[in-house]
Amino acid sequence: MPHLISLVIHDMDKVDAVVHAWLEAGISGLTLMDTSGLSHHVGRAGLRDDLPVFPSVRKMLESTELQNRLLFTVVADDFDIDALIRRTEQIAGSLDRPGTGILFVMPVTRVAGLQPGKSHDG
Secondary structure, three states: OOEEEEEEEOOHHHHHHHHHHHHHOOOOOOEEEEEOOHHHHHHHHHOOOOOOOOHHHHHHHHHOOOOEEEEEEEEOOOOOHHHHHHHHHHHHOOOOOOOOEEEEEEEOOEEEEEEOOEEEEO
């Protein structure tokens, strides 16, 4: 059965190395998205949107937002997910440590486009 592998990584300086490692491991397609977590939004609760703030100051505050990067891909059922996780942790650090990131794998019951011209059912 194909699997969805998702990684939220907190250290933006390590994203490129992780992407290259995933490509070297045989990932053929990968999507990256900028994300922010709940702690960021809870931390902003003290900022009021109704106060007049100079645009340049507001822009400066917005540019310091903590960002994460979400990487996700779908792999075929014979892909070595454990090896990919080990390689990811060699670069990003142990995902058991707070503030490193989170990686999760989910089964995909149906996918089209994983391989050109083929549809996979799990």
